[in-house]
Every structure is written in C-alpha cells, then in structure tokens.
Amino acid sequence: MKRFASAFLILALVLFCSGLPASAAEAGESIISEIRGGVFAHDIRMVSFHRENGADINGEVLFVSPGFLDAVWSPRPHLGATVNLDGNTSTVYGGLTWEYDLPADYFLDANLGLAAHNGRLDTDNPRRKSLGSPVLFRLGAALGYNLTEKVNISIQVEHYSNAAIAYPNEGMDNAGIRLGYRF
Numbered sequence: 001m002k003r004f005a006s007a008f009l010i011l012a013l014v015l016f017c018s019g020l021p022a023s024a025a026e027a028g029e030s031i032i033s034e035i036r037g038g039v040f041a042h043d044i045r046m047v048s049f050h051r052e053n054g055a056d057i058n059g060e061v062l063f064v065s066p067g068f069l070d071a072v073w074s075p076r077p078h079l080g081a082t083v084n085l086d087g088n089t090s091t092v093y094g095g096l097t098w099e100y101d102l103p104a105d106y107f108l109d110a111n112l113g114l115a116a117h118n119g120r121l122d123t124d125n126p127r128r129k130s131l132g133s134p135v136l137f138r139l140g141a142a143l144g145y146n147l148t149e150k151v152n153i154s155i156q157v158e159h160y161s162n163a164a165i166a167y168p169n170e171g172m173d174n175a176g177i178r179l180g181y182r183f
Contacts, residue, residue: 030183033076034062038156038178042084043129047159048171051129054086056174058156062097073098078111082158082174089119089129089172091160093138107152111140115160122168132166144180152180 040056060080069075075096083090095113102108115138122130137160144154156178161171 029064031063032061032183033064034180034182036060036062036080036154036178036180038176040082040156040158040174040176042086042088042174044173044175046157046173046175048129048161048173051127051170052084052086052088052172053127054084054088056082056084056090056176058082058174058176058178060178069096078113089117089131091115091117091136091138095138105146107144107146107154109140109142109144109154109156111138111142111158113138117160119172121166129170129172130168131160131162131170131172132168133162135162136160137163142178150182152182154178154180 037059042054042056043052062076062078065074075098079094081092093115098110100108115136120128140158142154142156146152157175
C-alpha cells in the first residue's frame with residue numbers, strides 16, 4: 001500500500017508539473033497556490049453509514065492551475081492526506097479543486113479526485129468499513145470565508161467510494177474545519 005501511495009503521489013506531481021507554464025518556472029514563481037489543514041470527524045453519517053471512530057488530521061497542498069486546465073474552468077490540482085488518529089482508515093489523495101467566489105468574502109469549493117487508503121477491502125469486523133478497492137474516488141465540497149487576503153477558514157466534507165466498481169462498496173464520509181493560507 002505504501003508503494004502504491006508513493007507511486008500515486010509521484011505520478012500526480014509529474015502530470016501536474018508537465019502542464020506548468022514555462023513562464024512561471026522561468027520567473028521563479030511558486031507553483032504552490034495554497035496550503036490547508038484542519039481536523040475532521042471520521043466516518044460520519046452522511047451518504048454512507050457510520051462504523052469507524054476517531055478524529056482525523058487533514059492536510060492539503062493546492063497548486064497553481066496549469067494553462068491546459070483553462071478549458072475546464074481552471075481548477076487547482078491538489079495533493080493531500082487525511083490521517084485517522086485512532087488507527088482506522090487513512091487516505092492520501094490527489095485531484096482537482098474548483099473554487100467559486102461568493103459575495104461578502106465567502107467561497108465554495110468542489111473537489112474531484114482519487115485516493116489510496118490503508119483501510120479494509122472486505123471485513124467482518126463491525127467497527128471497520130469494507131471499501132472494496134485499494135483506490136477510491138474522492139468527492140468533496142467546502143464553504144469558506146476569507147478572513148484576510150491570505151488566510152481563510154472553511155467547512156469541508158469529503159466522500160470516498162469505489163462507485164460500485166468493486167464489491168463491497170460501503171463508502172466513507174468525513175467532515176470538519178480547515179484553515180488555509182494563500183501564497
């Protein structure tokens with residue numbers, strides 16, 4: 001699993017870096033747009049049912065949107081991890097984040113991507129999820145507020161599922177609060 005997660009992150013970085021505009025690299029501009037981190041409630045009842053307990057620590061890096069993504073409304077690529085503090089399912093993930101500005105310094109995010117996890121594929125343990133596949137789809141959304149030009153706070157929800165491509169497909173939902181810092 002660790003090899004898969006490492007390979008997944010390296011592949012995501014290579015794909016992202018291949019689309020960076022040469023002008024940003026030549027100008028010495030950062031490719032990192034924002035970092036976010038926070039705490040989540042693990043495996044809440046939202047789309048799926050609750051089995052696993054504990055709190056999660058979440059961290060995420062969002063990158064500057066490469067030019068080739070302009071055709072799909074310039075989402076920012078992201079890489080992140082959600083680590084369960086009770087030894088239950090943790091994930092590493094990558095994907096795209098679309099952000100929409102709202103009035104009065106609020107914003108909405110939509111996330112789409114893939115995740116690798118260390119959870120159970122199929123288990124009879126009533127306190128663990130049967131996720132069916134080592135790679136899951138990750139969907140997320142956030143409502144945020146810009147405290148300053150650089151600092152924001154947001155409420156994030158994330159849903160993991162194999163989309164019925166594998167059996168079983170119990171899915172998992174996490175929700176929490178994050179602070180963000182924009183570069």
